[in-house]
Amino acid sequence: MNPNKLKEIRRKNSVTQNMLANLLNVSQKTISCWENRMVIPKPYYMQKMEDYFQVPKEEIFYTLYYQKS
Template identity: 50%
Template sequence: MNKLKKLRENREISQSQLASIIGVSQKTVSAWEVGRRNPKPRELQKLEDVFGVAKEEIFFNLFSYKM
């Protein structure tokens, strides 16, 4: 689905901590990790900045287009 949970756990950041950094709720981070919700563009950019990983790599399914 996405790599967010793995990145977050590798950095030893809780969902609550990440939520605080990004400016969303812990429930929102949880929803991103399980694929129930997608981050908004500004949230994607903040995640990219926090982890130093391209947003396309974190949320591949958002950027996979079928031709």
């Protein structure tokens, strides 16, 4: 993943970290960690973001898997 891909998609949709955190029932800090590649989201959250943003999770998270491995 481009380190800022999640952030880019979130901002393109005018969604704040707090809004996304509330939608996913996680903390704003968790969203920040995902965006800064400190933590990889669980598949459940990846699917929720795919559904919400209508962007394939592979597009958002694909290289994240390979760069963290």
